[in-house]
Amino acid sequence: MTGNTPTTNAITIRDLVVDYGPRRILNGINLDVPHGQIMVIMGQSGAGKSTLLRCILGLKKPTSGSIQMLGTDIATASRKEIYKARKQIGVAFQGGALFSSMSVAENIQLALHEHTDLDEKTIQIMTRIKLDMVNLLEAENLMPSELSGGMAKRAALARAIIMDPKLLFFDEPSSGLDPSTAAELDQLILTLKKGMGITIVVVTHELDSIFKIADHIAVMKDGNLILTGTPQEIIDSTNPEIQGMLNRKPRETIVDTDAHLRRLTGDF
Amino acid sequence: MASIAKHVESLGAYCITAMEQTGRTFNMLLQVLWELLHPPYRFYPIVRQMYFIGARSLTLIIVSGVTIGMVLGLQFYNILQRFGSVELLGAGVALGVIRELGPVMTALMVVGRAGSSITAELGIMRITEQVDALECMAISPDKFLIAPKVVAGLLSVPLLTMVFDFVALFGGYFVGVKMFGVAEGSYWNGMTDAVEWQDVRLGLEKSFVFGVLVTLICCSRGFYMHLTKAGSQGAEGVSSATTDAVVLSSIAVLFSDFLIGALA
Numbered sequence: 001m002t003g004n005t006p007t008t009n010a011i012t013i014r015d016l017v018v019d020y021g022p023r024r025i026l027n028g029i030n031l032d033v034p035h036g037q038i039m040v041i042m043g044q045s046g047a048g049k050s051t052l053l054r055c056i057l058g059l060k061k062p063t064s065g066s067i068q069m070l071g072t073d074i075a076t077a078s079r080k081e082i083y084k085a086r087k088q089i090g091v092a093f094q095g096g097a098l099f100s101s102m103s104v105a106e107n108i109q110l111a112l113h114e115h116t117d118l119d120e121k122t123i124q125i126m127t128r129i130k131l132d133m134v135n136l137l138e139a140e141n142l143m144p145s146e147l148s149g150g151m152a153k154r155a156a157l158a159r160a161i162i163m164d165p166k167l168l169f170f171d172e173p174s175s176g177l178d179p180s181t182a183a184e185l186d187q188l189i190l191t192l193k194k195g196m197g198i199t200i201v202v203v204t205h206e207l208d209s210i211f212k213i214a215d216h217i218a219v220m221k222d223g224n225l226i227l228t229g230t231p232q233e234i235i236d237s238t239n240p241e242i243q244g245m246l247n248r249k250p251r252e253t254i255v256d257t258d259a260h261l262r263r264l265t266g267d268f
Numbered sequence: 269m270a271s272i273a274k275h276v277e278s279l280g281a282y283c284i285t286a287m288e289q290t291g292r293t294f295n296m297l298l299q300v301l302w303e304l305l306h307p308p309y310r311f312y313p314i315v316r317q318m319y320f321i322g323a324r325s326l327t328l329i330i331v332s333g334v335t336i337g338m339v340l341g342l343q344f345y346n347i348l349q350r351f352g353s354v355e356l357l358g359a360g361v362a363l364g365v366i367r368e369l370g371p372v373m374t375a376l377m378v379v380g381r382a383g384s385s386i387t388a389e390l391g392i393m394r395i396t397e398q399v400d401a402l403e404c405m406a407i408s409p410d411k412f413l414i415a416p417k418v419v420a421g422l423l424s425v426p427l428l429t430m431v432f433d434f435v436a437l438f439g440g441y442f443v444g445v446k447m448f449g450v451a452e453g454s455y456w457n458g459m460t461d462a463v464e465w466q467d468v469r470l471g472l473e474k475s476f477v478f479g480v481l482v483t484l485i486c487c488s489r490g491f492y493m494h495l496t497k498a499g500s501q502g503a504e505g506v507s508s509a510t511t512d513a514v515v516l517s518s519i520a521v522l523f524s525d526f527l528i529g530a531l532a
């Protein structure tokens with residue numbers, strides 16, 4: 001039942017549970033991503049953000065629950081259906097994941113070569129347009145190993161938008177970047193939403209960029225979604241966890257010192 | 269008692285892992301066949317992989333081919349001389365090389381040079397999410413990454429085997445004729461008289477099988493690295509997967525060599 005039911009959401013996730021071996025990583029996630037908006041998923045590292053993304057993308061089969069992406073139920077769809085849905089999305093991975101044996105331009109062109117019959121000249125022009133958007137024209141003929149971290153992330157973004165996707169995923173766009181490059185990327189993400197109407201899911205924990213780009217924020221902690229809402233709702237939240245994240249306070253101070261000492265010495 | 273139980277347990281775990289890996293490799297073969305039957309058909313990636321395998325291994329194949337030919341020439345000459353039948357030298361070298369040493373040595377060289385780098389390449393692509401990126405672009409990694417390598421293995425190993433055979437015969441010629449003074453005519457004529465089509469065919473069949481076996485094992489070790497213990501060990505995992513792939517495919521070559529020889 002990969003229904004054609006019209007929905008206002010690009011992504012609908014219900015009761016998603018995911019395990020790696022015996023470990024429960026996602027513990028019953030419910031999430032709606034509306035069309036044409038930017039959803040930011042935030043949370044400490046290890047909270048399960050990338051795992052959630054991998055499930056939506058069909059790279060990891062969930063233990064239970066359902067994931068609708070652009071009308072396809074990713075958890076139960078056949079390989080063919082998943083591939084069909086994937087032709088409408090773009091993904092920029094955390095580390096860039098550029099193909100190391102291809103130049104930047106070849107990386108960006110690959111999907112065009114594989115999925116369209118466009119001639120070489122058109123492909124080249126389209127590549128340059130996207131490279132220009134991410135401000136990376138001069139790197140066209142460089143190999144991925146010759147790029148800095150920020151350049152690799154921008155190249156990955158150019159590759160992700162080459163097919164003009166309806167839905168874009170971006171895992172940690174600004175982590176490890178200098179503030180001005182990060183701000184540039186934020187600006188670019190906003191342009192993509194406004195100019196091309198793309199629905200965008202961004203995973204990040206950079207507070208500055210979260211409040212600059214987000215229409216909706218989902219806060220994760222230890223495999224649970226503890227709050228979803230607009231930026232204002234997140235700021236107004238009285239949840240101490242969220243206030244802790246927003247104020248960058250260190251972990252709550254340890255109350256039971258004896259128990260903690262025993263945990264450290266391994267003497268249970 | 270506890271330690272015996274532990275050993276039995278780890279033996280069992282080992283067997284399960286081995287079976288899983290065999291299953292995955294076989295599954296990969298099926299995937300590749302399926303992809304090869306479906307369009308689009310692309311030849312350039314196959315040519316590129318053949319160049320890659322050939323260019324990596326050619327020098328090694330030539331050097332080892334000449335050397336093996338010379339060694340065989342030397343040994344056969346010493347043995348045949350005892351029985352006063354050095355005119356059989358050409359036949360001995362040719363049969364040994366074409367039926368046995370050519371395919372096996374070539375396959376082992378390809379394992380060491382190209383096979384190991386196939387595993388390393390795919391392993392790195394896996395741990396840096398390049399394989400996932402390919403999946404997300406709706407490009408089948410089986411078609412894009414694996415199939416060209418397996419087909420290239422199927423075609424290159426026989427071609428390299430022919431090169432090996434050819435230079436090995438000249439290695440034997442050099443030792444027998446030029447060093448020990450065996451009559452040139454008896455070397456080449458003995459060879460052409462003794463070697464029959466079925467010998468050539470056996471050698472070819474072997475090299476086709478080795479080509480597919482080696483590339484499949486090396487591909488599956490790298491591509492499925494995330495499903496093994498090596499998957500969580502980063503760069504170190506890549507190097508241990510590579511070592512495993514080399515050992516495993518060498519054993520597979522030797523064992524299947526015996527099987528084919530026994531069945532032929």
Ligand SMILES: Nc1ncnc2c1ncn2[C@@H]1O[C@H](COP(=O)(O)OP(=O)(O)O)[C@@H](O)[C@H]1O
Pocket residue numbers: 020025043044045046047048049050051052
């Ligand atoms: N391939 C894997 N095998 C086992 N555990 C994993 C794997 N990938 C992630 N995990 C675990 O899942 C949890 C969430 O990881 P991840 O989704 O990468 O977090 P985040 O992206 O929020 O930092 C972590 O505790 C991590 O150890």
Ligand SMILES: [Mg+2]
Pocket residue numbers: 049050051094171
């Ligand atoms: Mg992550």
